[in-house]
Amino acid sequence: MLLSRYFLPVLKEKPVEAQVVSHSLMLRSGMIRQSSAGIYSWLPLGLKVLKNIENIVRFNMDASGFVELLMPCVQDASLWRESGRFDVYGREMLSFKDRHDHDLLFGPTNEELITDIVRNSFQSYKELPKVLYQIQWKFRDEIRPRFGVMRGREFLMKDAYSLDIDMESAIRTYDQVFVAYMRTFRDLGLNAIPLAADPGEIGGELSHEFHVVADTGESTLYYDKKFDILGDTLAGDINQLKSLYAATEEKHDPDNCPLSKSELSVRKGIEVGHIFNFADKYSKPMNAMVNDSNGRLVPIQMGSYGIGISRLVAAIIEVSHDERGIIWPMQVAPFKVSIINLNIKDDKCNQISRSLYNQFVDQNIDVLYDDTGDSPGAKFATHDLIGSPWQIIVGPKKAGSDLVELKHRQSGEVQDISVDSAAIEIISSLHVK
Amino acid sequence: MLLSRYFLPVLKEKPVEAQVVSHSLMLRSGMIRQSSAGIYSWLPLGLKVLKNIENIVRFNMDASGFVELLMPCVQDASLWRESGRFDVYGREMLSFKDRHDHDLLFGPTNEELITDIVRNSFQSYKELPKVLYQIQWKFRDEIRPRFGVMRGREFLMKDAYSLDIDMESAIRTYDQVFVAYMRTFRDLGLNAIPLAADPGEIGGELSHEFHVVADTGESTLYYDKKFDILGDTLAGDINQLKSLYAATEEKHDPDNCPLSKSELSVRKGIEVGHIFNFADKYSKPMNAMVNDSNGRLVPIQMGSYGIGISRLVAAIIEVSHDERGIIWPMQVAPFKVSIINLNIKDDKCNQISRSLYNQFVDQNIDVLYDDTGDSPGAKFATHDLIGSPWQIIVGPKKAGSDLVELKHRQSGEVQDISVDSAAIEIISSLHVK
The missing domain is CATH 3.30.930.10 (Bira Bifunctional Protein; Domain 2)
Structure with a gap:
């Protein structure tokens, strides 16, 4: 979505x-x-x-x-x-x-x-x-x-x-x-x-x-x-x-x-x-x-x-x-993953976000792609609030090296990860459940 | 079911x-x-x-x-x-x-x-x-x-x-x-x-x-x-x-x-x-x-x-x-196929019916297996009434030669068919739709 x-x-x-x-x-x-x-x-x-x-x-x-x-x-x-x-x-x-x-x-x-x-x-x-x-x-x-x-x-x-x-x-x-x-x-x-x-x-x-x-x-x-x-x-x-x-x-x-x-x-x-x-x-x-x-x-x-x-x-x-919002258990989460595009005017951010989005849609995984013009701070607050178990944060700096941030909502852990690995990591975590 | x-x-x-x-x-x-x-x-x-x-x-x-x-x-x-x-x-x-x-x-x-x-x-x-x-x-x-x-x-x-x-x-x-x-x-x-x-x-x-x-x-x-x-x-x-x-x-x-x-x-x-x-x-x-x-x-x-x-x-x-009942279009049919076992005391009928039933269940196809003790006449009337697009009729005589009857509810056509072919025919007809 x-x-x-x-x-x-x-x-x-x-x-x-x-x-x-x-x-x-x-x-x-x-x-x-x-x-x-x-x-x-x-x-x-x-x-x-x-x-x-x-x-x-x-x-x-x-x-x-x-x-x-x-x-x-x-x-x-x-x-x-x-x-x-x-x-x-x-x-x-x-x-x-x-x-x-x-x-x-x-x-x-x-x-x-x-x-x-x-x-x-x-x-x-x-x-x-x-x-x-x-x-x-x-x-x-x-x-x-x-x-x-x-x-x-x-x-x-x-x-x-x-x-x-x-x-x-x-x-x-x-x-x-x-x-x-x-x-x-x-x-x-x-x-x-x-x-x-x-x-x-x-x-x-x-x-x-x-x-x-x-x-x-x-x-x-x-x-x-x-x-x-x-x-x-x-x-x-x-x-x-x-x-x-x-x-x-x-x-x-x-x-x-x-x-x-x-x-x-x-x-x-x-x-x-x-x-x-x-x-x-x-x-x-x-x-x-x-x-x-x-x-x-x-x-x-x-x-x-x-x-x-x-x-x-x-x-x-x-x-x-x-204190920041809901933490959905995977089974009931409305969206399993949020893709947060930090700059929708950046071609590379758009291209990476869209490609990740399509991968989840193809796998029939509920994904929410934040393609709005909201500020990064507002976006972080929204996706913490709605509690998607995974967040992929796509920002212009890291996008240049084909990296994104992968955030686990429950533990709060954030890691830099290659675009290709991000989807694989999330999809395999879903299949284990 | x-x-x-x-x-x-x-x-x-x-x-x-x-x-x-x-x-x-x-x-x-x-x-x-x-x-x-x-x-x-x-x-x-x-x-x-x-x-x-x-x-x-x-x-x-x-x-x-x-x-x-x-x-x-x-x-x-x-x-x-x-x-x-x-x-x-x-x-x-x-x-x-x-x-x-x-x-x-x-x-x-x-x-x-x-x-x-x-x-x-x-x-x-x-x-x-x-x-x-x-x-x-x-x-x-x-x-x-x-x-x-x-x-x-x-x-x-x-x-x-x-x-x-x-x-x-x-x-x-x-x-x-x-x-x-x-x-x-x-x-x-x-x-x-x-x-x-x-x-x-x-x-x-x-x-x-x-x-x-x-x-x-x-x-x-x-x-x-x-x-x-x-x-x-x-x-x-x-x-x-x-x-x-x-x-x-x-x-x-x-x-x-x-x-x-x-x-x-x-x-x-x-x-x-x-x-x-x-x-x-x-x-x-x-x-x-x-x-x-x-x-x-x-x-x-x-x-x-x-x-x-x-x-x-x-x-x-x-x-x-x-005049005999409903004829469901495949898309809305509650059961795509009825398996009608004419003699639940016959081992061969039971074995064929159950094996066909399992094939449909495995393929996630809505199937109703009539395993009741009703008479053949009552069973034919029930399944014509509820309108499953396909019926597979398993009777003791034909079962001996590994044959069943395949009935198409809409056209009324009935054909003798091998047990193996019956499921294949139905499943392929569903995938065409």
């Missing part, structure tokens, strides 16, 4: 309304723009990150054999009356009437709608187990939206729903999703802690939250220090994962904690995922039944599984930034 | 509520499920088609240098008060209040919101021209939703917005989008007619609609027969496109038509795109101004450009089906 043709409205000033660093950096880097309290437009740079995260989540869902569908944003209130949640969900549900005075709502979650779909589609235990998922915008009318997309009102969520014939099978499926979640967070470059949790309004008895450790988190996490040591090597081993102590504030009981103080990490965290098994809480009142192997009609055992995709954008920034 | 693990709830009966063939076939093939009047869930098969169309639209937008962003579904009514449309848009707008009694609406279109974004982002003519686009769900509270996703209430639209410094530049941009649209419809396998149109509530004087010719269309089209003859060879030539007569019902004046009766096609059509230049209709009241080359503040000249993505799914089916 040529920056001159892109739409990247970066802000020079720190926005006064931002209380957390991710909100500030997302506004400053032109990723989002607020359109109403807790409701944001995703500008091109922000949308690229959102899609990269979405694709990593989708990859891990598909690899687990889960099947994607897409439910509408607007739901019929009648389904929520069947489950009994319409009147108890509270004012976080945005409900309204259409022109025919029919009650509708903007879905805050989809247990009712998926139950309606499956009750008309499945007859037999032979068609189960199944996990269906979607990636769709939700709305929760937070009384006090804050922290940008971290606690917004309209937000993008991956929500999955599992269907099993009995509780034994349902727990096997629950564990499969658990592992898929750990892999997803690992692939996003995050060390997520899975904590035994309170199911809350969704219902059921078995529930885990997944949190990213960050000082700006709103929740307090209590967990075995082994999580910090073992890190994402845990991602595949469900038995070990479940054997290690970890609990949310609501669940943690200091008097009954199996760990000594020295074994326990107490940290702040940002919730990025939540999974539930709620048995027949929705299938029973909504009559979602199938025949079991004895020919008896039984309610489908269900669970639901959420990942906050738009919130993950902010969570990743909270754990990966410095 | 293994059909046994997929979610494909096909219906045996014709749904009584469906008045048009696309609605009926989308319900029967398990592509969609209605959740409320004019509001649909997209089941896995339907979602795949929707995404294929979305990607073809996106490819052509990106190739034209247009930049993608994403605006929220829920908009602030205050912006629509600024433009003056809040009180005149009418009851097709779904508006509601949040818990703080603040007026919101589910966006039926986004002229106001994009104008709000750009008025705070652009200062100078040097940053123009620009075309920004999104692919996002919209809601129009149709008084009588009908024909499935053809005239639904919640629908997926690609909407683009152009920003130019003056009318001369704005018309150049308009023509660029015009050509991008013709290429998009060509790539979707459609012959679309661009007709001079009435701008209606969006405003402005310059407008074209794009229609797919179909007997079930709701509009009457009047156009030069050369469109039928030249077809998609016209896709790149804006001058020729604009020189040929074509008008919608509202625009066509029989007394002033430049064509004789024998030169004129009068056909029914389905509207799949609509483009507008509306000059400063929104930028002026909303104060979206930039400096021109003389340093004067002038309102940005704007246009908007829509493609109905969810409607296109239905439109393609209207023009491409037979």
